[in-house]
Amino acid sequence: MFILVESIRAALNSINAHRFRAFLTSLGIIVGVASIIALVCVIQGLSGSVTRLFQGLGTNNLAITSFTSNEKQLSGQFARLNPEDLNLIREKVGGISAITPVLISVANASSMSALSYSSKKGYSRVLGTTYTYQKLSQMVPVHGRFLTDSDNRTRRRVAVVGEEVRQKMGMPANPVGEYIEINGEWVKIVGLMEPKGDAFGVSQDDYVLLPYDTMQSLIGNQNQSDIQILLTVEDLTAAGEIRQRITRLLRASHKLEDNQEDDFKIQSPEQLLSSFSDFINAITYFTIGMVSISLLVGGIGIMNIMLVSVNERTREIGICKAIGAKRHHILLQFLLEALILCLLGGLIGILLGYGIGTAAAHAMNFPLSGVPAWAIGLAFGFVSVVGVVFGMLPAAKAANLDPIVALRYE
Amino acid sequence: MNPERHAAVPDAPAPDTPRGADRPPQAGRKDVIVLDRVVKRFVMGGEELRALDAVDLRIRQNEYVAVTGASGSGKSTMMNILGCLDRPCDGRYLLNGADVTGLNQNELAEIRNREIGFIFQSFNLIPRISSLGNVMQPLLYRGVVHAERKRLATQALERVGLGARLQHMPNQLSGGQRQRVAIARALVTTPSILLADEPTGNLDSSTADQIMQLFDELHKAGQTIIVVTHEPDIAAHCHRVIQLKDGRIVQDYQNAH
Numbered sequence: 316m317f318i319l320v321e322s323i324r325a326a327l328n329s330i331n332a333h334r335f336r337a338f339l340t341s342l343g344i345i346v347g348v349a350s351i352i353a354l355v356c357v358i359q360g361l362s363g364s365v366t367r368l369f370q371g372l373g374t375n376n377l378a379i380t381s382f383t384s385n386e387k388q389l390s391g392q393f394a395r396l397n398p399e400d401l402n403l404i405r406e407k408v409g410g411i412s413a414i415t416p417v418l419i420s421v422a423n424a425s426s427m428s429a430l431s432y433s434s435k436k437g438y439s440r441v442l443g444t445t446y447t448y449q450k451l452s453q454m455v456p457v458h459g460r461f462l463t464d465s466d467n468r469t470r471r472r473v474a475v476v477g478e479e480v481r482q483k484m485g486m487p488a489n490p491v492g493e494y495i496e497i498n499g500e501w502v503k504i505v506g507l508m509e510p511k512g513d514a515f516g517v518s519q520d521d522y523v524l525l526p527y528d529t530m531q532s533l534i535g536n537q538n539q540s541d542i543q544i545l546l547t548v549e550d551l552t553a554a555g556e557i558r559q560r561i562t563r564l565l566r567a568s569h570k571l572e573d574n575q576e577d578d579f580k581i582q583s584p585e586q587l588l589s590s591f592s593d594f595i596n597a598i599t600y601f602t603i604g605m606v607s608i609s610l611l612v613g614g615i616g617i618m619n620i621m622l623v624s625v626n627e628r629t630r631e632i633g634i635c636k637a638i639g640a641k642r643h644h645i646l647l648q649f650l651l652e653a654l655i656l657c658l659l660g661g662l663i664g665i666l667l668g669y670g671i672g673t674a675a676a677h678a679m680n681f682p683l684s685g686v687p688a689w690a691i692g693l694a695f696g697f698v699s700v701v702g703v704v705f706g707m708l709p710a711a712k713a714a715n716l717d718p719i720v721a722l723r724y725e
Numbered sequence: 726m727n728p729e730r731h732a733a734v735p736d737a738p739a740p741d742t743p744r745g746a747d748r749p750p751q752a753g754r755k756d757v758i759v760l761d762r763v764v765k766r767f768v769m770g771g772e773e774l775r776a777l778d779a780v781d782l783r784i785r786q787n788e789y790v791a792v793t794g795a796s797g798s799g800k801s802t803m804m805n806i807l808g809c810l811d812r813p814c815d816g817r818y819l820l821n822g823a824d825v826t827g828l829n830q831n832e833l834a835e836i837r838n839r840e841i842g843f844i845f846q847s848f849n850l851i852p853r854i855s856s857l858g859n860v861m862q863p864l865l866y867r868g869v870v871h872a873e874r875k876r877l878a879t880q881a882l883e884r885v886g887l888g889a890r891l892q893h894m895p896n897q898l899s900g901g902q903r904q905r906v907a908i909a910r911a912l913v914t915t916p917s918i919l920l921a922d923e924p925t926g927n928l929d930s931s932t933a934d935q936i937m938q939l940f941d942e943l944h945k946a947g948q949t950i951i952v953v954t955h956e957p958d959i960a961a962h963c964h965r966v967i968q969l970k971d972g973r974i975v976q977d978y979q980n981a982h
């Protein structure tokens with residue numbers, strides 16, 4: 316214990332005597348740790364806002380979309396969901412409190428449609444849906460109203476817009492009663508929805524909603540169109556059973572053989588969330604792997620400088636040995652010096668990484684959830700191992716010096 | 726001061742005691758150092774060189790010895806062995822009656838720390854720590870706690886007249902002051918011998934004289950001292966002079982004081 320405390324004191328003195336060099340020495344470690352921590356901050360923050368986003372979608376919701384496997388895509392066969400599928404589910408599956416089709420305009424690859432208002436032109440996502448969508452997506456009108464059942468039945472040329480659309484088209488604060496042109500067709504705005512803000516720097520308020528049937532008549536050819544089906548289950552515990560029933564029903568209606576895979580997907584927010592976290596985890600492990608390599612390189616840097624420092628201080632080591640330093644005194648001092656350099660580098664890296672994470676959170680507009688303890692533990696654990704492993708060689712070299720040879724060193 | 730010269734007349738060796746060299750000027754005092762046919766060989770470019778050639782030497786407590794001889798005669802080699810920095814190739818070295826010939830590096834480090842105070846020509850202070858820190862250093866290896874180290878080191882520095890230079894860094898001190906710090910560092914562990922290899926070699930003559938006066942005082946206070954020098958007036962301070970030539974002791978006499 317005595318030796319440990321005194322060796323730490325000596326190591327700190329020596330680091331303090333060469334502050335700038337110590338900083339350069341641990342630069343590799345600082346950068347490595349900073350990138351780990353920044354990454355973890357960003358991922359944690361993103362996961363947090365993604366989780367909140369999906370929670371906003373409602374946990375009782377299921378989304379059914381068509382799914383075309385890669386092979387099928389190559390042979391030009393695209394799976395579709397159509398209004399018959401919707402009716403089938405509506406009629407044959409119980410325990411569903413709300414169900415609505417969503418028609419997505421597929422005019423181009425980005426699924427954005429051209430808009431114009433007075434002389435302004437712009438693009439937005441145009442969806443065709445029913446009044447039920449309001450409940451499913453928890454939208455609240457600021458001005459006007461949401462789409463109604465009668466809008467749909469009478470194919471009224473009306474639309475509901477998000478705040479982002481209002482802003483980018485330069486509409487008045489209350490756009491109700493204004494007309495916009497969508498793909499050459501004029502529709503009247505009947506409602507402006509409350510803004511939901513950004514997620515990952517992407518606005519969630521960039522949409523134009525039309526009545527489902529209005530949109531279908533505007534797009535034309537029904538058979539070509541592919542719809543999404545959104546539904547809410549009454550009881551979450553029954554969600555699994557409802558999924559199975561829908562799967563059986565759709566497979567039968569799409570006449571799929573037993574050996575064929577589903578040509579649709581039923582997804583819940585949890586599922587999306589878990590595939591999102593799988594994705595995030597994959598990125599995390601990959602990056603941690605990369606950063607580990609950079610930390611190893613940082614460790615080699617430390618070893619290098621420590622070897623130089625042992626060389627430079629050969630005479631000093633000789634003096635210490637001449638006045639009675641044993642092997643372990645010298646070994647411990649140099650080992651602790653490497654370790655402390657690594658730990659200081661780790662500490663600076665954590666602060667720096669947190670700073671970068673904060674800046675990134677600010678730039679990408681998501682809330683920061685702080686640095687988790689495990690990340691700090693991992694960083695310190697890793698740099699300690701690096702310090703001991705790469706400090707050992709220089710320390711052993713110093714400790715094994717012959718006192719006379721060391722004293723004579725110029 | 727004219728030293729009264731005596732030829733070295735070795736005693737007839739007793740069968741069961743090591744063959745020490747000198748007659749007993751201070752009979753009854755115990756032996757601090759006994760070298761028994763100590764040999765140190767160096768191999769340089771395939772050629773063997775005997776830096777010490779079967780040296781017998783006996784030094785008693787509180788002796789004040791000068792080791793002289795031409796450059797390359799083996800003075801430093803002998804001091805390194807006496808200081809347990811190096812090991813003899815042959816023969817035995819008894820320090821305070823204990824054989825230290827077969828000890829390993831760590832055991833030798835312990836002996837250096839407890840029994841030996843070594844003073845070098847080039848001072849050998851650690852440049853980045855203060856004089857106080859330098860003097861505290863040997864006590865660290867002995868496990869003395871910080872406050873006690875500080876107290877003892879301050880005392881040692883006061884003893885060599887540097888009580889007012891505790892916080893000075895080595896490069897803020899003159900050569901003579903640096904050597905005093907080195908002497909304080911050697912003394913702080915209260916060693917049984919003080920070994921100084923040309924301690925005044927880097928100093929001007931008046932500073933050298935001050936250092937030798939300090940040695941005189943330490944000797945009066947009971948310290949055993951061995952000083953390597955090739956300057957006659959430095960050797961004149963000492964009570965006994967040993968002359969080396971080609972790794973052998975060729976003269977060993979008492980100075981008249």
Ligand SMILES: Nc1ncnc2c1ncn2[C@@H]1O[C@H](COP(=O)(O)OP(=O)(O)O)[C@@H](O)[C@H]1O
Pocket residue numbers: 767768769774775776794795796797798799800801802803
């Ligand atoms: N490490 C060494 N390797 C080879 N030869 C050495 C070594 N140390 C000393 N010598 C040789 O041993 C002889 C005695 O050297 P040294 O004891 O330093 O002499 P002095 O101190 O009396 O000038 C010299 O010839 C020197 O060259």
Ligand SMILES: [Mg+2]
Pocket residue numbers: 800801802
């Ligand atoms: Mg010499």
